[in-house]
Amino acid sequence: MSGVVVSQNEVLFERAQKTIPGGVNSPVRAFRSVGGTPRFFKRANGPYVWDADDKRYIDYIGSWGPAVLGHAHPEVIKAVQDAAVGGLSFGAPTEGEIVMAETLCEMLPSMEQVRLVSSGTEATMSAIRLARGFTGRDTIVKFEGCYHGHADSLLVKAGSGLLTFGNPTSAGVPEDFAKHTRVLDYNNVEQLHELFKASGSSIACVIVEPVAGNMNLIRPSHEFLNTLRELCTQHGAVLIFDEVMTGFRVGPQGVQGVYGITPDLTTLGKIIGGGMPMGAFGGRKDIMACIAPLGPVYQAGTLSGNPVAVAAGLTTMCLLKQEGFYQTLEAQTRKLVEAFNQVAYAHGETFCADSIGGMFGIYFSEKVPTTFAEVSASNRDRFNKFFHAMLDAGVYLAPSAYEAGFVSVTHDDAVIEATKVAIDRAFAAIK
Numbered sequence: 001m002s003g004v005v006v007s008q009n010e011v012l013f014e015r016a017q018k019t020i021p022g023g024v025n026s027p028v029r030a031f032r033s034v035g036g037t038p039r040f041f042k043r044a045n046g047p048y049v050w051d052a053d054d055k056r057y058i059d060y061i062g063s064w065g066p067a068v069l070g071h072a073h074p075e076v077i078k079a080v081q082d083a084a085v086g087g088l089s090f091g092a093p094t095e096g097e098i099v100m101a102e103t104l105c106e107m108l109p110s111m112e113q114v115r116l117v118s119s120g121t122e123a124t125m126s127a128i129r130l131a132r133g134f135t136g137r138d139t140i141v142k143f144e145g146c147y148h149g150h151a152d153s154l155l156v157k158a159g160s161g162l163l164t165f166g167n168p169t170s171a172g173v174p175e176d177f178a179k180h181t182r183v184l185d186y187n188n189v190e191q192l193h194e195l196f197k198a199s200g201s202s203i204a205c206v207i208v209e210p211v212a213g214n215m216n217l218i219r220p221s222h223e224f225l226n227t228l229r230e231l232c233t234q235h236g237a238v239l240i241f242d243e244v245m246t247g248f249r250v251g252p253q254g255v256q257g258v259y260g261i262t263p264d265l266t267t268l269g270k271i272i273g274g275g276m277p278m279g280a281f282g283g284r285k286d287i288m289a290c291i292a293p294l295g296p297v298y299q300a301g302t303l304s305g306n307p308v309a310v311a312a313g314l315t316t317m318c319l320l321k322q323e324g325f326y327q328t329l330e331a332q333t334r335k336l337v338e339a340f341n342q343v344a345y346a347h348g349e350t351f352c353a354d355s356i357g358g359m360f361g362i363y364f365s366e367k368v369p370t371t372f373a374e375v376s377a378s379n380r381d382r383f384n385k386f387f388h389a390m391l392d393a394g395v396y397l398a399p400s401a402y403e404a405g406f407v408s409v410t411h412d413d414a415v416i417e418a419t420k421v422a423i424d425r426a427f428a429a430i431k
């Protein structure tokens with residue numbers, strides 16, 4: 001007998017696959033792109049998560065963004081407990097929803113009115129419908145590598161680039177839907193000009209991750225975002241900033257605050273729910289007035305504005321409004337990126353890292369990519385090896401070279417220093 005201890009993660013993964021397709025309720029969790037067994041988590045606190053074997057990891061996913069205060073913040077937990085005692089859901093309006101809407105509108109100057117939903121997907125799907133209803137046009141424009149949730153018309157990746165009709169990325173999306181979605185290259189201003197010149201009057205909206213975080217972290221050029229704003233205004237198209245990930249992550253006013261650009265509509269999710277299911281979409285009052293019950297664009301939700309989710313979200317928003325919150329978040333993320341770069345350099349790796357606010361990207365390439373094609377050209381095999389070496393060393397990174405990473409304010413200097421030691425061990429292990 002070898003005495004090998006079976007990992008509980010493996011036991012659970014085997015069991016999960018019997019009743020859940022692929023063993024997971026959201027595909028990237030299955031570790032398909034990096035291989036190996038996904039970690040099943042039991043609990044989380046501050047910067048840490050514990051798996052089914054009680055192994056502790058420093059967590060750089062933070063539930064894909066929401067855990068910006070660190071996991072299980074005591075004030076958020078207390079707010080959730082108090083709300084739960086008062087009833088889990090009413091299907092009727094509450095005062096908490098008003099406070100949540102007031103808070104969002106106060107923090108994001110572009111947001112005059114807002115509606116709460118239960119996920120980022122619902123937010124983007126509703127914003128697209130609204131833009132179409134408002135303009136009376138069908139065509140929507142998105143960018144390759146940007147993810148906007150899994151609504152049909154947004155699950156279109158790319159045809160052969162400019163002016164070609166989109167090909168559905170997912171099976172089950174009818175060509176009839178996909179043909180209304182045009183896909184352009186991120187950061188490509190010429191393609192934008194060409195498309196608007198050729199068909200500007202049929203474009204209902206452009207939806208963009210104003211800093212992309214779903215093809216690893218990609219910064220927009222100022223010219224790209226400025227051109228988007230100008231062309232949408234000129235042609236009467238609605239500019240939608242999908243800030244589901246970047247909202248309250250890159251700064252107190254999202255990317256629109258960092259770059260000084262005012263979108264017509266903004267979609268939110270992740271952080272605004274504080275770890276509970278919540279999304280939101282909002283913006284110009286004249287556009288929002290098209291939604292039912294005021295206007296003809298239908299949108300609804302049994303659990304929209306759920307009191308427990310609102311309690312978690314509001315408490316989170318209050319805490320991140322505190323003086324110095326974003327300075328700390330940004331500084332810690334910067335320190336992490338420097339640690340990655342320093343250690344990689346010492347090991348002679350082809351590697352670079354970048355960050356904006358509380359999100360970061362690591363790339364196995366010589367320079368920081370600016371397009372989906374450049375991200376795709378990075379060394380994914382090397383990433384996968386590094387990912388597993390980091391897991392062994394007790395650091396949980398996103399299980400794909402196409403995802404950004406997230407830091408919380410509980411990632412203090414000691415945690416960053418421990419991460420740096422793990423990075424050194426991981427690079428040594430994959431020599």
Ligand SMILES: *Cc1c(COP(=O)(O)O)cnc(C)c1O
Pocket residue numbers: 119120121122124147148149150209213214242243244245246269270279
């Ligand atoms: C996560 C994400 C979504 C989808 O949000 P869900 O809550 O997963 O439906 C949409 N857009 C962006 C930019 C995201 O990062």
